Amino acid sequence: MRLARFPTVRGRLLALLVAIALPIAGLTAVAALTTYHTVIAAIELAQSRTADDFAVRTRVWHRGSQRVLLASGSLIAQGGMAGENCAAAIRATLLRIHGYQAARFILADGRTCFASVDPALGEAEVAAVAADQATLPLSPSRTKIPLPPSRFDQVKIGGVERLVTQVRMDSDAALREALLLADPDLLDQVFELGDAGEGVNVALVSRGESVIMHRPEPATDDLSWLPEADSFPTENRRWEARSRSGQMRSYAARLVTAPDLYVVASFGNAPERAARMQFLALLIAPILTLILLCLVYLRAIDRHCIHWLRGIESAARARSTEPQVRAVIAPEMPSDIRSVAEAFNTMVDEQEVRQRRLQTALDDNRFLVRELHHRVKNSLQVVQSYIGLTKRDYRDEARLALADAETRVHVLSAAYRFTLADGEMQPVRVDLFVEDVVTMITNLVRTRDQWVTSRLDTDATLSVDRVIPLGFLLVDVASRVLRSTPGVSLTIIVQDVDDTTLEVALEADRDIAPSAPPKMFAGLVAQIEAVQVDQPEGRRLGSWRIRHVA
Template sequence: MRLARFKTVRGRLLALLVAIALPIACLSAIAAITTYRTVIASIQSFQIRTADDYAVRARVWYRGALRSLLTVGAAAGTSSTGDCDAAAHEVLKRVTGYSALHLKMRNGEICSVSLDPSVTAAKLAATAERLSAKPPVRIWAGTELAIVRYDDVILDQQRYLAVYAHSNDPEQLTQEALLLAEPDLLNKVFDLGESDKNLAVALIHRGSGIVTSRGADEGDESWLPAQEVVPDVKARWEAASRAGPSRAYAARMVAEPDLYVIASFDNAAERAAQTQFLILLLTPLLTLALLCFVYLRAIDRHCVRWLRGLEAAARARAKLSSARAPVAADMPSDMRSVAEAFNTMVEEEEMRQRKLSNALDDNRFLVRELHHRVKNSLQVVQSYIGLTKRDSRGEARLALADAECRVHVLSAAYRFTLADGEMQPVRVDLFLDDVMTMISNLIRRRDQGVMSRIETMSSLSVDRIIPLGFLIVDVVGRALRHGPGLTVTVTAADIGREIIEISIEADREIDHAEPPRLFAGLLTQIVATEVSAPGGRSLGSWRIVHRD
């Protein structure tokens, strides 16, 4: 697993835990399912084996009764008719539970004895004839002693177990024999002492119900399946009982096609197996879930919580300079080391910031003082030029006035940019009004006029506003030298969000000369674009891009 795919510490630790816990959970689930299937298979095998045990007991009893019947038939075949009846009667008296014997010799003689007076010889003969018409039972193992039919019959509302044997061997003196016995004999065979109270077993005759049973009240057939199921050989199934609740059944054929043993079990064993399965399945899963929960809580409490504290402190630094990473006694040592290192770094940064702030304050103070000194020096220079101008005449006076005006541009620019004590952009309208006033006072003759229309609130840095002032002084000064009565108008207006257009016009056409070389340098410093060259009344038009 590539833990780098997970971006957070919690995600990586959780992914590692899942990678360990998931195989364990799968193995636990497989083990629980395997155990459950094994237990269920054992329960089903036990149920089938129980039905087999009772079926074997019934078969053993029937085989023993058959041997007794054949022995009596062999002994009776060698005696006379009277002795046959006496011998049969003696057998019935000595063997408890045997009720009647009917023997038919190959010579046609019939020996018929019954302890119950209501069971006559005619009834026994009719019963033997009826059983002879039914198919014989299949051989269970080895060689059968005769052609046999095991059944149960009801004579005068009394149920009997019937063993019928028929022989086609001419050497056998007895051709057919019938033995009737009481069902209690088989009931005693089914008695295994103390048995499971949840178990009920019975010998069933197809269509007529219970022949004998154990584990249930006499005459109680409510535990039998609601619909009779006759096994071919053996079968196991679950179905609703006649009483309603579902039960498990196992059946085994005893004598085809009518006699079979059926055993019934409640679902207590299956429910116990299911409970065990759920415990085996859920215990490790719940343990892993609890482990995951505790592990996540431990991650949050001992790792993620402190990491979030570091993150919160780092983010809070943008608004709160005193923010620190939390440091607690219960922090893991490595987390505490990181938090202390972070706080140390923050303190060192604050110290550097304080030193830098002090240095910047000192620098601002020095710069401000320097600009004040420059402004004061410019004012001194302007005053000296003004004093010298008083003693000059003609071109010298005009040159000194032009120089004084240019010095004033520098002085005004520094005055405006340091108006609030710090360097800041200069508003174009205020600066141009001041420059136009100074031009009017220093350069304009009495019969000349200087006008301005300033319609902008934009600002320019001091590095650009100074050459702009020089440009206007240069253009207006050269225009005013063309003669008396001239009026010059300076217009500044916004033509876009970031563009100022400055135009200078005279009230009449004048002769235009080439501008000095310095003029191109001024345009470069201003970063201005010439819109129209001087011509006629226009002294020039320029556009300046600014960003407030």
């Protein structure tokens, strides 16, 4: 990131903070999402293993009952027992094993041995159950130890549920077939949940989705925890579905005997909710922390950096109106910013010292310049008076030449008088200056039959360096005309053309033959920075336009 793109200190620090915070926020989001998926996968695996665990427990119980049948049938076949002796031996075995209700064995020679400890289980009823089970598929075998084909199921005899274990042997075996009926309560220990967790239901379900065994034990007709679908997707082992009570729950199923007997486990969504809350906590808490850190960081920038920098800036800007203002220096300022403020105040102090020195030198210089101009003005007045006194001793051309010289000296004297009117050098008002020059021409140059007047309509001002050549120009033109034309009347016209231009013109009361101006005339025009508009012709003696500052 190029921090130079951001013009302010605050912008650069904020951009740097964002550049650090965004990757952290991204890594936090990835970590929270990964943790969430890991926890969800662990929950799903645990739920699937729960169904597997209860399915294995059920199979272990069935394998035990299968081994009891095989062991008992083998002893009967080898002992040659038959009739009442065989039935008595089987009954004694059933009485010793609580929950076993009836057993039926068919030997290879066709002998049948049957016994029951439940009066409701007669030999005919048990034979019918054996014939019916023989027509159904055998239960899958998931053990590496070879066992004879068998079937595990649940039947209802006399309105009571019974567990069925049937074993069918090869035709050359001493035992051909064996069948055991047991009480479903024998599966109590198999379906003992222990600390499986709240909201967990496990059941052994048979054809028609009737519940054989369930933990925790529900009411007899309470099947609201089962999914709405009539069949379970046992191949997926776990799925989400709506229960018969209308709630969304997680399910896992494991087949015990295809297609009749399987284990179904139902789970509440509390673990998923907890995982989502954990995900939100892992995601939002760091992001909120980063946001809070950004806000605190911005507050710290404003309070400990921007605030003091703006104080220095305000002091610098206020210098134009409040020369005595200084940057604030406080003990709580950061040392580097305080150093800048102290350097600023030192610079201001040094600047004020230099300004005072410069002002003193400027005042001295102004005083010297003013005194110099006063001396020049006084000297010019002395020269003018000396010329005036000398003029009395001469007649004719000499007197006219001295009068002309006296008029030019008066132009210089008048210009310095007007520019130093208030004790300071300042621009000269053109109308006042021209009126004074006209008065002097009238008094010194004209004869009794000649007249010189002015028509002034301007408020323009010119510097003393430009107004002096203007006076010389007027004196030169007027003097040449008055000398060459007896009885003539001249009018000097000064008027504004616009806000930045004035026009100076001379007119006579008769046509005047133009005369060549002296060589210095062009220099006067250039010094005034004037542009000649009209050449001398007829009564018009010439006009010039001069630009000035409005």
